[in-house]
Amino acid sequence: MGFKYGAALKHLLPWRCRRKDDSSMPSNDAGLFSFFSINWLSGLMWKAYKTGLQQEDLWNLHRDDCAEVNCSRLERLWEKEQNLCKPRNIKPQLSHVVWHFMKTRVIITMLISSVQNVLQFLAPSLILKIILDYIESPEPLDYNILGWIAGGISLLYLIRGACTHAMYVVAVHTAVRTTGAIQGVIYKKLLKLRTGGDKLSAKVLNFCNNDMERIFEAAIAAAMFPAIPLTFIMSLVYCLRIIGPLSLLGQAVFLLFYPVLFCILKAQVKIRISTIKITDQRVTLMKELLNNIRFIKMYSWEEAFNKKVSEVRNQEVKKHKIAAFLQAISSTVTPSISILATIVTILGYTLFGNNLKPSEAFTIFSVFNAMQYVFLILPYTIRTIAEAKVSLMRIQELLDLPEHSKICIDKRDSIVALEMINASFAWETPNIESDEKLAGNFDQKLTKTNEPSIKNSIHGDKTEDMILSEKEKKEEKLSENEKLLEEENRNENNLIVMLKNFNVKIERGKLIGICGSIGSGKSSLVSAICGDMKLQHGSMQINGSLALVTQQAWIYNSTLRDNIIVGKEIDHARYQQVLNVCALESDLKLLLCGDMTEMGDHGSNLSGGQKQRVNLARAVYSDRDIYLLDDPLSAVDTKVAQYIFTNCIQKMLKDKTIIFISNFINFLEKCDEIIVLNDGTLVEHGTHGELLMKKGNYFTMASFDSTRDCQAQAETENAKSTEDIDLTTGIDNSEDKINDKIINKKKQASKGKLIKEEKKSQGKLDNKIYTKLFQASGGCCVGILILIALVIFTLAKLFNVIWLRKWLDDGDGNMAARLNNITNLSSDELKGNSSSGQHVSGRFRNYGPSLTQVFVPDITLPIGVSSRILERSRTFRKSLLLSFLPVCCQFEVTKPRCIMEFFNKYTYLPVSRMAIFLHLFIIHKTFFLVLSQ
Incomplete structure (x- = not known):
């Protein structure tokens, strides 16, 4: 067993040998320079630029990067956290587990970030002070020394850039591993949940989209956190060395803004939590709309649903506007803090009568500008970590939900297949x-x-x-x-008792019929046996494996064969036998590719009877010990039902234990035993003859069913001449012919392929797209306002530098008089004390208010732009929904996966990212500042 971090430490080697496996990701065998510069990705990027990428061009993940491996590790850490907290009666925290999961890699990124920040501080502060002192010295300039200084600055910036790049490489790698592990844990938990529902599914969709993005950003932002205290300490010590205790005035300005940022953070977290609730409602509503789009269009409910979605979206946009307002304040106030700190420090230093030298003034100015980076990333870092904390709290509520009962015992040699002793069961709603x-x-x-x-x-x-x-x-x-x-x-909250005091003993190999009126508890009994309900008291013992056939057939997007074998190795003999007894052979002839024809989501290209027969075939092929059949023949006609009951249930499954739910007396009378339910209790139990002799509930139901059968038989004989019945299998071909026409209309050009793959666009984006994005961001009006505000900001900041330079050059204003009287004075003696003279008060009045010229456009512009972009995003999403609703349902059948992502993520990311990037452009104003210099 090798060293735990042996593979990771190999990346420190400058160069490494060629990788052995060409199919694996090259980053696993990359050296120091290749790994941190991402040179190993150059070949793939060049190929993508020249010819485009296909699925086979992508590499395989390394084992340590796979979601399965990281998910297993996160599960072990979560179990360890639960075991440690349980004896102390404290609640385990998922955030602690996630931190422990990624702490080694995060600490590495923090160390790299610390080196990067030290280098970032040295270049504009220490080296700048050396240059200014050397220039002001009376000695002649030595260009060799200046060349060495310039080379040192270049080397510092080069190393700093390499450290920044290395930090992001490791941080992104860590974020990918962490989010993959959390998504794996969520998926495994969903498979074990005892309760669920549409609201829970909407939350899970939010977990895997929006919350994962927050956790991803937090894993990267955590690396930047050491920059805040480290840079503050370095600047504090260095400023004290340059101008003494009066430098604390500028540091105090920075410290006073911490409570302000903390209050903004608390407000952002509250807004984030309230926004999540509305987002869950919107996702749930969109899911219902898309899943039932056929019925909505059938009843012309498009306008009503569009209005409902728009109302929820309007509430969401209002929350986003408040969040954008807070983000604009925190992101625009922080860059102005360095200017305010510089003004306060310089004014305070000169008011105390000190002579401020240019080397000292511009060094202080550079140091506070270096601290601006810290306060720029401070709100982003705290906000992302806080939002990730909220996301992990929400995910932990999912992990705390009850799982399937684990009290079943598997003893296949027992003659008893199922036994309940005084058992009561209750539904438990999700307690999120x-x-x-x-x-x-x-x-x-x-x-x-x-x-x-x-x-x-x-x-x-x-x-x-x-x-x-x-x-x-x-x-x-x-x-x-x-x-x-x-x-x-x-936890006895949120329980709905459905089954009370059950005493049942079912022997192996028996066919047990379950009947009762609507709401009597038949389906609940099946759910209780499967472990979906909570056993309140009593005991239940299940000896053997289970197979379930539900009332609503579950069909997923794959071929018909895959829906039957579900990951098992195909046994052709058994497979053909299952198709025969489930009356599916004639259906295969109607499909373009037989059993290799692709099924749409929820079986959109199958009739109700076909879905139920596929559902039954899946259970029969699984070859389990106990079969739970919840009214499996209700969706097929009488002759098909008789054929399936005789050939499948009575013959092929004759040695299996079957719990058969139905209210058809002609099937129940052939069962070994019959259980009658009423209001969640077992009221009658016995054979068909015994229950008829009792003249209880079963006798009443049998009498009614006999009358109904006579009427149905008369109607069938009258319509027999118009029906086309295949007597060999009992399938109604008239229904299948109609369904065949529907299927053929839905078929795509590729034979048997129903779901279309998303096409990948290549080449450059059309200029019209950029124009539309510009219009969506506010158009010309917003663009002109941005330009005006940037010009004002640039001129105001340039004024600070020019005015400070002029102030220091003029000194006390008596330089001309000294030149006329004395000629052997140094340049500093000629200028005099900059804090004295007749023009000092005027300089104070002109220099101090310049902060307002910087601050006003810096805070008002992002607020207006963010509000405008969010408003446009609302109308943009509404127009998309209006465009989607009138289109043919064919799109919903052929591309079911991308629609939900389109409305949930793809319409959110471009607009939100556009707002963020435009916001950062406004904050940094790089182009205009360079132009001003």
Whole structure:
């Protein structure tokens, strides 16, 4: 077993040998220069530029980068956290686990970031002071020394750029691993959940899209965090060395802005949490709209749904506007802090009668400008980490949801397949904390620093702890199964009791019929056996594996064969037998590619009867011990149902234990035993003859069913001449012919291929697209306002430098008089003290208010631009929805995956990223500042 970090440390070698496996990602075998410069990616980028990329051109991930490996590691850490917190009665924190998962790599990026910040501070401060002192010295200039200084500055900036690039390479790699692991944990949890629903699915969609983006950004931003205290300490020490204690005036300006930024952070977190709630509502609504688009168009409900979506979107945009306002304040105030600190320091230093030299003034100016980077990334870093914390809190609520019951025992040699003793079951709704509660918890964590008090606030008062301790004492006397039940029963909220006091013993190989009126608990009984319901008291024992056939068939986007075998190796003999007994052979002849024809999402190109037969075929092919058939024959006609019951249930599954739910007496009378349910309780149990003799609920149902069968038989004989029935399989060909026409209309050019692959665009973007993006960002009006504000900002900042230079050059204003009287004075003596003279008060009045000229356009412009862009994004999304609703449903069938992503992510990212990049451009104003210099 090698060293844990051996593979990672090999990246420190300057060069490494050629990789052995050409299919693996080259970064795994890259040397120091290739890894940090991403030179290993050059070949792929060149190929993408020349010919474009195909799926086979992409490399395979290294084992350590795979989601499965990282997910397993994160699960182990989460279990370890739970085991450590359980004895101490404290709630485990997913954020601690995620930090432990990536802490080594984050610490490495922090070290690289620290080196980068030290180099960033040295260039504009220490070296600039050396240059200015050398120029002001009376000695003649030595150009060799100036050349060495220029070379040193270039080397510093080169190393700093390499460190910055290396930091981002490692940070992005860490973020990819972390988000992949969290998504894997979420997916595994979903497979184990006992409860769910549309609201939960909408939250999961938000987890995997928006929340993953927040966690990704936080993993990168964490590397920048050491820059804040490190740069502040270096600037504090260096400024004290240059001008003494009066430099603390500028440092105090920086410190006074910390509470302001902290308040903005708290407000941003609250807005983020409230926005998430509205986003979940919008995603849920869009999911319902897209899944039921056929019915919406059938009943002409497009306008009503569009209005509903627009109302939710308007609420979301309002929240985004407030968030943009806060972000604009935090991002535009911070660059102005360095200017304010410089003005306060210089004014304070000169007011105390000190002579300010140009080397000292411009060094202070450079140091505070270097600190501007720190305060620029400070709000971004804190905001991303806080939003990631909120996202992890939401994901942890999902991980805390109850899973399937683990009390089933697998004893296949037992003659009893299923046994319930005084068992009661209840539905448990998802107990995800509300967003308001999350906001309250997060506020407590922001304001409280005492860790025990935080934990106590989460876990309740002493009374609850006493109750928990009493239950822990009781657990020592309970069996293993009862311990699990006691542990699950700690939370009795949100329970809906459906099945009460069940006493059932089903022998292996029996065909058991379940019947009852609507709402009597038939489907709930199947859910209870599957572990979807909570066992409140009593016991349940299942001996064998389960196969389930639900009322609503589940068909996923793949071929018909894949929907039946579901990942198993195909046994052709058994497969053909399953197709025959499930009456699917004639259906294959109607499909273009037989069983290799692709099925649409939810079986969009199949009829209801075909879906149910595929659903049954999947269960039969799985070859399990116990079959749970929840009304499997309700979606097919009478003769097909009789054929399937005889050949599939009675013959092929004759040695299996079958729990068959149906209200058809002609099928129930052929069952070994019949169980009658009413209002969640077992009211009758026995054979068909025994229950008829009792003249209870079953007798009443059988009498009604006999009358109904007579009427149906008369109607069938009258219409028999017009029907086209295949007696060999009992399939209604008239229905299939109609369905065949629908299928043929939905077929694409490629034979049997239903779902279209998304086409990849190549080449350059048309200029019209940039024009539309410019218009979506506000158009010419916003562009002119941005230009005017940038010019004002540039002139104001240029005025600060020019006025400071003129002030220092003029001194006390008596240079001309000294030149006439004395000729052997130095340049500093000729200028005099810049803090004295008759023009000092006027210089103060002119230099101080220049901050307003910088601050006003810096804060008003981003607020207006962000508000304008968000408003345009709202109208842009609304126009897209209006364009989508009238189109043919064919798009919904052929491209079901991309539609949800399109409305959930693709319409959000371009506009939001456009706002961010435009915002950063306004803040940095790089082009205009360079032009002014």
